[in-house]
Amino acid sequence: MWAAFLGPVFAPDFLCRIPFRVLRARVLLLVASDVDALCACKILQALFQCDHVQYTLVPVSGWQELETAFLEHKDQFKYFVFINCGANVDLLEILQPEEDTYFFVCDSHRPINIVNVYNETQIKLLVKQDDDLDVPAYDDIFRDEEDEEEDSENESDGSEPSDKRRRFEESAMVMFDLAWIMSKDLNDMLWWAIVGLTDQWVQDKITQMKYVTDIGILQRHVSRHNHRNEDEENSLSIDCMRIAFEYDLRLALYQHWSLYESLCNTSYTSANLKLWSVQGQKRLQEFLADMGLPLKQVKQKFNSMDISLKENLREMIEESANKFGMRDLRVQTFSIHFGFKNKFLASDIVYATASLMESIEKEGPETTNFIKALDSLSRGNLDKLHQGLDLAKKQLRAIQQTVASCICTNLVISQGPFLYCSLMEGTPDVKLFSKPVSLCLLSKYLLKSFVCSTKNKRCKLLPLVMAAPMDVEQGTVIMVGIPPETESSDKKNFFGRAFEKAADSTNSRTLHNHFDMSIIELKTEDRSKFLDALISLLS
């Protein structure tokens, strides 16, 4: 979603001009609970701050909260920005806004409801279907019309210059100081764009092609922009931040873990080496031996590993990985440096932020997790970030153990048109998977591993439906459907409509509350009739 806001920022002469106009009225930001949404939100906040746009931020985890938030605020606000929510339903039908209320929808959920596409008066979609890059410019949308008239008049007519001029916050003058401040902000914004993109990739929501293309676009801006900060003063300062393009290992959190732990808990390596089996564990030992890395060093915290070993580590691992059939162990990504000591890969931030957002440690009001996660994206909030990294490690371990146990106990069963796996109440860490993003991650990892483990060629091409206990007292389960794990997959998910139809035809008590329509909640008792309907629907 980053392109929706940042695209227009990257005009060639950006530092010489402030691209955004002032939005006249207060804005309500409705932000979904996923990392990409948080990143887009951070970018928009920064832009609003530059422009002195007043806004209020309300986190929304689902449709019910969205409706409530709208009802609560509709009298005070005329402008609503939906971040990663709102595109895939008929907003006017659901929210019944007054005629002078305007919605700006920036949402990667698909398919977009056609009514939203064709409503040109009250709804502005900030992301065009199938092409995130070809978006209407923020400027076109948030520009002040009267301002525009004035400008054109001022430019074209030769009226006498004013005798006094106030310097506004967004002066068009080149001010080195200001430019430098802006450049810091811009680097933050770039970083959020990177993290948002990486989130989509980690969550497997976009194709490899789209990922690589966007990385390329961002890289150009990163290299142009981080060049500026290379003078000695900045590179030494403790709070300086520098973004760098990396061709790094896709091993989750490895620089904050041990290499061994990371290899075991990364979906890519774990699935390819089939680590849930005894043979898999043997293969891991062989893999490490091939690299010539002593086990003691590999199990050591990465930070404490011998420097000599770390020197050519990436190349060594890549070489051995190739022999073991893992040809994509290195990926294009970005890292961020805070001062000397702290370096993070974009995926580190994604895992940490997502874990903070779905933390099951109950503390404070509902929005605590959201705010924590949002804060962890700001530079200098290292304690929150480290907290997130710890949570992320727990989560990845839990996912890996759950995947292993599901495969070893044959919990993934073919239902004909799709694979199905249901986690039982009492399974270790099952509470973690009552949360949508975690459950989705688990499903993706499970499907990958299952595809590697099964010899049934037909099964390799099937999508997966996964269920986990949601609320024991209310007797509900959370269910998610994900597309098949094929190389050519366009990542489109058709389960949303299918779930709706299956629920309708069986009068199952379901709740379609998630912005991602392929995630639903349903009464445990209704599960079997719902599944039967789903099978016949998709057969």
Place this chain on the structure above:
Amino acid sequence: MPVVHEHGERMKRFKNKGKDTATLRRQRVEVNIELRKAKKDEQILKRRSISIVSLEKSPSPEEKNVIVPLSLEEIVEAVNGSNTSLQLQATQATRRILSRQKDPPLNQIIELGIIPRLVEFLSRADNAALQFEAAWALTNIASGTSEHTRAVVEGGAIPAFISLLSSPHMHISEQSVWALGNIAGDGPLYRDALINCNVIPPLLALVSPVTPVGFLRNITWTLSNLCRNKNPHPPLEAVRQLLPVITCLLEHEDKDVVSDSCWAVSYLTDGSNDRIQIVVDTGILPRLVELMGSPEMIVMTPALRAIGNVVTGTDEQTQAAIDAGVLAVLPLLLRHTKPAIQKEAAWALSNIAAGPCQQIQQLITCGLLPPLVELLDKGDFKAQKEAVWAVANMTTGGTVEQVVELVRSGVLKPLLNLLLSKDSKTILVILDSISNLFLAAEKLGETERLCLLVEELDGLEKIEALQTHDNNMVYRAALNIIEKYFSGEETPDLQPGTDEDGLYNFSVEKRDFNF
């Protein structure tokens, strides 16, 4: 003859009136400037009232690092305190409040009494950030009304800003330029106060080939404000100091720099002939004429204004403008789509037409009559009024030949049509012009033809109608023409053949005088 004598008197008066109108016209222009300024101010106010102010706190607490929201009490305390970092925070907060889009609370900030302290911060050479924030805050206070500017000046800001012009930090120096521009723009009093504090040398020293263009725009605008305002004009010595640099800036490639430089020249030429002479002596008239032809309105408008001012001067000064090529550019401007440009171009033309007949001849030779007639016929009314003056001046100062040329180019029809205008002044000028045309016709013995022509063009009924006009002078002038030329009898005054000029024997002239 009493009639002739009266005519002579009228003509003389008219001539004088013509001279008077040069000043009159300038005043008209001034009124227009005032109006434009008022409109501009209104726009700025409008812009202020449109936009949005403060940031609401987002739920994330870390935003506080970026903005320091201080209450006014806290600001006063911190600014007057001795903690440097608090001083900076408070000054920054003040600057932020003052640079928000809508209704900056200038009075409230002034009432805090912190201006002297902010001025003090300007001299903290060890703390560039503080200097900069203070400079910006004071700039914005000085951008308000005269009262606001006065608060800044009385806080001692003038010498402080002037010495900051030489700050090693470019952004501080630039901010000071801006602040000084606001002070200079307040009026002649503070403008001259700045000049007396020797603002010009350090300001001019900032102009160099490597000055960034944004900075240069600011400098140019401030320089233009030092040239601005009358009663009194800036001291001649200051003008002499400023002009060489302004001349250089006129050659710059940036249109905003050029525009403000042109405005500066237009201010300097908007005065007595000795002030015009200083500008003419720099030799920039050809460049100004070139800029009059610019496609950029912001350049063309002030260049036209400046040249328009020059041709209000002496015949020699006007000749300098003609020699610079003004007559080649004016036809384009007379046909410009913007009424304001048409009007200013016609104004300039009318002043050239007020010159000696050699200059009128150049005007004819350069093809100015067709666009003038077009403008009279179809132009904006304000432009038509100026065009009427041009015609009147030509009929007054032109030779009989030149007047004949004017009539042949079709001036009569649109001129007579304009008798329907509601503006008595314009009607009077037209009636005077018509009288002058008849005088020329008399000299050529072609009064009858002219009478016929006026009748054919429905001019007679228009003139007759004016005999019932409310304005006494209009009524008398109309009556005078009717009695003299349309009373049914041949005018006894007419003495064909008495003309000394052999060229105008009737046979030749009948062809020539082919209305």
